[in-house]
Amino acid sequence: MKKILGVKNLGKIHGSGCPRCLESTGPDAGSNICSHCSSVVAAANISFDLHAGEVLGIMGESGSGKSTIVKMLFFDEEPSLGEAVFFDDERQWDLFSVNAAEQRWLRNHRFGIVYQNPHLGLNFNFSAGGNIAERLLMSDLAHYGQIRERARDLLTRTEVMPERMDESPKKFSGGMQQRVQIAKALSTSPPVLFLDEVTTGLDLSVQARILDLILEIQQELGTAMIAVTHDLGVIRLLATRTIVMKNGRIIEAGLTDQILEDPQHAYTQQLVASAL
Amino acid sequence: MVNIPVLTVEKLNKRFFLHEQETFIPSCDDVNLTVNNKEMTALVGPTGCGKSSVLKCIYRTYLPRGGRILYHAEDGHTTDLAQASDHRILELRKRGIGFVTQFLHCLPRKATLDVVGEPLLVRGEKKAAARDAAADILRLLNVPERLWHVPPATFSGGEKQRVNLARGLISRPRLLLLDEPTASLDPATTERVIELLSAIKAKGVAMLAVFHHPELVRRLADRVVELTPQGAEFQETEEKIQ
Numbered sequence: 001m002k003k004i005l006g007v008k009n010l011g012k013i014h015g016s017g018c019p020r021c022l023e024s025t026g027p028d029a030g031s032n033i034c035s036h037c038s039s040v041v042a043a044a045n046i047s048f049d050l051h052a053g054e055v056l057g058i059m060g061e062s063g064s065g066k067s068t069i070v071k072m073l074f075f076d077e078e079p080s081l082g083e084a085v086f087f088d089d090e091r092q093w094d095l096f097s098v099n100a101a102e103q104r105w106l107r108n109h110r111f112g113i114v115y116q117n118p119h120l121g122l123n124f125n126f127s128a129g130g131n132i133a134e135r136l137l138m139s140d141l142a143h144y145g146q147i148r149e150r151a152r153d154l155l156t157r158t159e160v161m162p163e164r165m166d167e168s169p170k171k172f173s174g175g176m177q178q179r180v181q182i183a184k185a186l187s188t189s190p191p192v193l194f195l196d197e198v199t200t201g202l203d204l205s206v207q208a209r210i211l212d213l214i215l216e217i218q219q220e221l222g223t224a225m226i227a228v229t230h231d232l233g234v235i236r237l238l239a240t241r242t243i244v245m246k247n248g249r250i251i252e253a254g255l256t257d258q259i260l261e262d263p264q265h266a267y268t269q270q271l272v273a274s275a276l
Numbered sequence: 277m278v279n280i281p282v283l284t285v286e287k288l289n290k291r292f293f294l295h296e297q298e299t300f301i302p303s304c305d306d307v308n309l310t311v312n313n314k315e316m317t318a319l320v321g322p323t324g325c326g327k328s329s330v331l332k333c334i335y336r337t338y339l340p341r342g343g344r345i346l347y348h349a350e351d352g353h354t355t356d357l358a359q360a361s362d363h364r365i366l367e368l369r370k371r372g373i374g375f376v377t378q379f380l381h382c383l384p385r386k387a388t389l390d391v392v393g394e395p396l397l398v399r400g401e402k403k404a405a406a407r408d409a410a411a412d413i414l415r416l417l418n419v420p421e422r423l424w425h426v427p428p429a430t431f432s433g434g435e436k437q438r439v440n441l442a443r444g445l446i447s448r449p450r451l452l453l454l455d456e457p458t459a460s461l462d463p464a465t466t467e468r469v470i471e472l473l474s475a476i477k478a479k480g481v482a483m484l485a486v487f488h489h490p491e492l493v494r495r496l497a498d499r500v501v502e503l504t505p506q507g508a509e510f511q512e513t514e515e516k517i518q
Contacts (some may be wrong), residue, residue, distance in 0.1 A: 001363070049361060054398075057455070208385065219397045241362050254363050255336055262338040266295035271295070 004087050004191060004224050005050035005073070011081030012068050015039025025248060027267065032065070032248040033162045042068040043248045044081065053222040057256060058197050058237025059229060059271070066228045066250040073137045073226070074113050075103045086110070086192070090230030108138045116197035118177035121184065122169050128155065129165035130182045139188045144195065154183035158213060173207035179213070186217065195227040199234060211237050231276045236260060280347055281311035282451050282482035283334070288343035288358075290329050302505070303329040306344070307502045310485070311451065316473070318485040318497035325503040327486040328378065330452045334484070335375045336365045347373070347451065356433070370399040374449030376457050380440040384429040388414070388439055393426060395447040411441040418468055433460035441469065445476065452476070454485035456470060470495060 012069040013021055025032045025041040032041045043065035050056050058066040064134045067219040073084060079096055086093040090112060098106065115121040122131050132151040141147055143163035149215040152162045160172075169177050178198055183191055195214065215238060218225060227238050235242055235256060244252040244267070252265040263269045288307040291300050294498060304326030310315045319327045332338040334345055334357060345357035347368065355364060364367030369375075374395075382391045390397075392414060414424060415437045421430065428439045437460055444452065457473075458466045473496055477483060487493050 001367075049363075054366075212383075212385070216473065222400065231408060252340070253362075253367060257337045258339060261332070262292070267293050 001051040002051045003049050004085065005085070006045050007049070007069075007073070007082070008084070009044075009045040009082035009147065010072060010079055010084060011044035012042040012065075012077060013044075013080040014041050014042060017080065024103055027249055030247065032036065032063070035148050040147075041248050043072075045249055046082065048243060048250070048253065050192070050224050050226060053106060053218075054241065055218060055225045055227055055239045057227050057229065057231070057242040058245060059235050059242055059259075060245035062231055064245040066230075067196050068246050068248075070113070070196050070226060070228050074194055075107060077186050090189075095114045104138070104246040108135060109188050110190050111192050112188070112190040113196065113259045114178065114181045114185050114198045116200050118169065118174070118181055119179040124168055124170040124175065126168070127166045128160060128169050128172070129185075131169065131180060132184045135184050135187050150187065151183075152186055155180070157217075158183040158186075159209075173206075173209060174202050178202070178210050182210075182217070183214065186221075186223075190222065191224060191225050193225045195225055195229075195238075197229055198227075199231070201231070203245040207234075214238065232260070232272065234251055244271070280312050281310050282313050283309075283311040283348070283484065284344075284346040285309045285330070285334070286344045286346070288330060288339055288345060289341045290333050290335060291341055292325065296469060303338075304333075304503060307503065308335055309318045310499070311415050311482045312482045312498075313450070313482045314477060314504050316485055316496050317499040317501060318478055318493045318500050319484065319486045319503060320488075320493060321503035322505075324361030325505050327503055330456050330503070331375065331484065331486065335369070335373065335453060336362075342494075350450065370395075370429075371447070373451045373453065374444045374447055376441050376455060378455040378459070380428060380436045380443075382428060382439075385428055386427055387425050388419070388428050388431075389424045389493040392412075392439060392442045392446055395443060399447070409446055410442065414439075414491050416472065417442050418465060430511060434462060434465060437461055438465065438469075441472075445472075448481075450482060452481055452483045454483060459488070461484075 016037055017039045017268040018034060020036045021039055022040050022044050024035045034041060040060040046069055058069060061067045072079045086095055127133060129151040132154055133147045136147045136150060151165060155162050155165050159263050160179045161178055199210050211234060229235060239256045242252050242256045244259065246267050252268050259268060260272055263272050286308055289305050290303040293300050307330055309317055309375060318487050319330060321327055329338060333340040336357065340358045343358060347355045347357050369482045389407050392410035396406040396409060419435060419438050441457055458469050461469060
């Protein structure tokens with residue numbers, strides 16, 4: 001499989017930053033706050049490749065910087081350090097030097113995201129179908145009938161009853177809201193999908209069905225995914241490779257079964273040992 | 277015709293370090309072995325001597341600490357599995373190396389047909405084709421058809437083991453790793469598995485297997501590697517008894 005995303009030395013510092021931020025933070029320092037300038041090093045020295053059609057898991061506790069990575073790649077946050085290259089069919093995109101219009105285009109056409117909080121991914125003033133239509137409109141599909149048809153197909157595919165497509169997602173259960181988010185993200189068939197704690201806070205049975213759906217879609221469409229989670233079960237189910245993060249740094253990376261059965265780092269061993 | 281090596285393991289060493297307990301757990305040391313196509317190499321030795329660890333190191337479920345694990349591809353290219361990138365290992369897992377683990381791990385809500393067909397889905401084949409292939413192999417392994425559409429969670433040990441075998445065989449690997457594939461099977465099914473393994477061996481598959489029963493080793497293995505907690509000693513079976 002070919003490389004679709006190459007991330008090198010990506011980092012995000014909140015605050016003024018100083019030359020000693022990186023050396024004074026991280027897992028060895030046991031903190032992501034710089035002891036010299038009090039800046040927060042949310043993530044640093046993040047390097048990895050994503051190949052077409054694979055699911056990469058990013059695991060770590062709250063505040064380890066895992067969501068920050070996805071936010072930077074999806075242009076929700078501006079990176080302080082590093083680079084990321086998106087290898088599209090026709091051209092290479094240096095993600096952090098594209099202009100605002102190109103960012104929008106990439107977000108609408110080539111990337112998709114499903115957030116933990118459906119308020120971030122959906123507009124609750126629009127109907128479920130309207131949310132999907134919004135993304136489709138921005139991706140140049142303009143025919144009303146076609147848009148509606150596509151929204152209906154997507155909602156059916158993600159097991160949201162199409163007869164409820166004209167209702168606002170605020171009337172939906174948490175699981176259904178996630179399904180609408182997934183349908184919206186997939187509407188433009190993006191080759192890369194970001195999943196940010198998509199099942200956190202949902203009932204176990206709802207979690208299982210959402211994860212099954214994601215896995216089915218992944219196998220059907222061959223979408224490459226980055227799944228951010230603190231849940232070992234999600235990692236085990238979805239990810240073929242896994243990155244483990246602590247204090248804003250990658251402490252371990254490997255095949256998921258290796259990370260779970262033969263973890264090398266003390267922190268990963270602790271995480272795996274605390275699985276229920 | 278001389279059989280050609282598919283896997284050569286040299287001086288493989290594995291130990292675990294448990295940070296919390298600050299202890300090293302030795303697993304296997306100085307393991308040397310060869311697996312040729314059309315042959316089975318059997319790993320034998322007492323419990324705890326590292327037989328399963330050798331298989332897991334080859335498959336990269338465990339990270340080997342030292343030594344070389346050379347996989348010789350059909351095109352003559354050799355990969356050291358102890359050093360290869362994760363992506364290269366994943367590629368080989370899709371087409372090349374299969375692993376029938378000791379226990380079946382699968383989702384408690386997934387139908388048997390889909391559990392068995394999954395390796396084909398992962399490499400991009402269509403669901404219907406994967407299900408057809410799964411049905412073929414389940415039939416071959418005597419798994420009753422009434423079980424195909426339910427999850428294996430409630431199956432007996434022997435039925436689960438056959439599902440596990442089916443899952444390992446479906447992708448037709450060149451190198452098949454087997455961890456006690458007949459441990460909980462009745463004599464009739466064991467016989468069936470022996471026949472099946474003999475047949476795929478004759479087709480050219482190279483196999484490395486962990487067995488506890490000397491009978492199986494005698495009937496299936498062309499080479500035997502005995503592991504001791506201190507290390508491995510290589511010996512060839514004197515004569516293969518048909």
